[in-house]
Amino acid sequence: xxxxxxxxxxxxxxxxxxxxxxxxxxxxxxxxxxxxxxxxxxxxxxxxxxxxxxxxxxxxxxxxxxxxxxxxxxxxxxxxxxxxxxxxxxxxxxxxxxxxxxxxxxxxxxxxxxxxxxxxxxxxxxxxxxxxxxxxxxxxxxxxxxxxxxxxxxxxxxxxxxxxxxxxxxxxxxxxxxxxxxxxxxxxxxxxxxxxxxxxxxxxxxxxxxxxxxxxxxxxxxxxxxxxxxxxxxxxxxxxxxxxxxxxxxxxx
Numbered sequence: 093x094x095x096x097x098x099x100x101x102x103x104x105x106x107x108x109x110x111x112x113x114x115x116x117x118x119x120x121x122x123x124x125x126x127x128x129x130x131x132x133x134x135x136x137x138x139x140x141x142x143x144x145x146x147x148x149x150x151x152x153x154x155x156x157x158x159x160x161x162x163x164x165x166x167x168x169x170x171x172x173x174x175x176x177x178x179x180x181x182x183x184x185x186x187x188x189x190x191x192x193x194x195x196x197x198x199x200x201x202x203x204x205x206x207x208x209x210x211x212x213x214x215x216x217x218x219x220x221x222x223x224x225x226x227x228x229x230x231x232x233x234x235x236x237x238x239x240x241x242x243x244x245x246x247x248x249x250x251x252x253x254x255x256x257x258x259x260x261x262x263x264x265x266x267x268x269x270x271x272x273x274x275x276x277x278x279x280x281x282x283x284x285x286x287x288x289x290x291x292x293x294x295x296x297x298x299x300x301x302x303x304x305x306x307x308x309x310x311x312x313x314x315x316x317x318x319x320x321x322x323x324x325x326x327x328x329x330x331x332x333x334x335x336x337x338x339x340x341x342x343x344x345x
Contacts, residue, residue, distance in 0.1 A: 097312065097339040098252060098296045098319030100214065101132040101326025102154060102182060108138075115142045115149075117329035122148040125333075125340045129319075132326060133182050136168055143177025152180035152214075155188060158201035170206040180212040182321070184240050186258045196239030203242040207250055214252045214298070214321065215240050217279075221259035229257075229271075230278045237282055247287040248294025253279055254321040260301030262323060269314050272299055276316035305334030312342045 101118070103111075115132065122130040131150030134142050143151045157167035173181060183206070184199035203213045217236045219229040237253065244250060255275055257267050267275075276297050283292035296318030299311055303320045311317060319339065325331040 095248075095294050095296055095318070096127055096129045097343055098129045098131070098298060099332075099336045099339050100130075100150075100152075100180075100182075100254075100298065100319065100321050101332050102185070102300075102321060102323050103132060103134045103138075103327060104154065104187075104323060105135060106327055107134050109141060111138065111327075112141060112145060114327070114329050116145050118332055119146050119149045121329060121333040122336065125336050127343045128336050128339045130333075130336050131180065132332075133180075136173075136176075139173065139176040139178050150179050151177055152182065152211075153178045154182050154185070156181050156183070156202055156206055156211075158198065158205045160205065170202075170209045170211055173206075174209045174211055178211060180214060180252075181206045182214045182216065182254070184216040184236075186216065186218050186256060186261060190258070196236050199240040200242055203240070203251075207242060207244060212250050212252070213242070214254050216254045216256055216300075216321070218256040218258050218261075218301075224257065224259065230275060233275060234278060234282055237279065238286075241283075241286055243286075245291075247283075247291045251287075252296050252298060252318075253283070254298040254300050255279060256300035256321060262302065264302050266302050266307060266311070267299075269310065272311065272317065273315045276314070280316050303335060305331055305338065308335040308338035309342060312339050 133152040153173045156170045188194045219232045298319045298321045300321035304325045
């Protein structure tokens with residue numbers, strides 16, 4: 093059975109305890125849209141606080157260390173995230189890959205570490221504009237995913253993939269529906285080969301990149317789009333739940 097649409101908010105480096113009312117508002121609204129799974133990934137400092145407020149939404153993290161413990165100043169392990177209440181972690185976001193030079197092999201190691209302590213993973217992938225314009229986007233993303241995806245059983249319960257074309261993140265640009273459909277179809281085929289069709293069927297493929305209430309219904313209605321990874325529009329309950337509402341209406345339709 094196909095899983096519910098998954099709408100995940102990535103707060104990035106935004107938010108203090110003053111954001112908790114927004115988290116509560118998102119949680120209350122999510123209780124009215126049970127056909128959609130809603131989650132937020134606040135900064136580390138708010139994971140525990142948001143987890144305590146949440147009755148309906150999932151709470152996760154934006155990254156984790158591949159190491160379980162030790163002399164790694166500034167890092168946070170997957171077990172620490174689990175202790176704070178995180179149920180999932182976003183890994184391989186383009187901002188991590190570009191700004192910190194993270195490789196797909198490192199993303200894979202982080203995924204293994206998270207899964208070992210029972211945290212689900214959202215594996216991000218996406219191409220820069222020059223690769224898209226060169227007509228090599230699918231090959232680029234396939235190579236990223238093949239190296240990033242962990243080799244596990246029960247992938248449908250543990251893994252989500254988020255396709256975010258780098259040139260569409262925070263720019264106001266979005267890929268065309270045809271581009272999104274083609275990329276998601278390629279990702280589905282790759283998942284089928286990696287995990288088998290039975291497990292792959294429940295691995296949701298999210299789209300991210302300037303998703304907002306105004307374009308959410310069209311994007312979420314595209315073939316193989318199982319939800320959205322939302323950045324700036326997830327910082328307020330009104331805009332974020334507008335996207336969740338579009339997902340709910342798409343599901344009902």
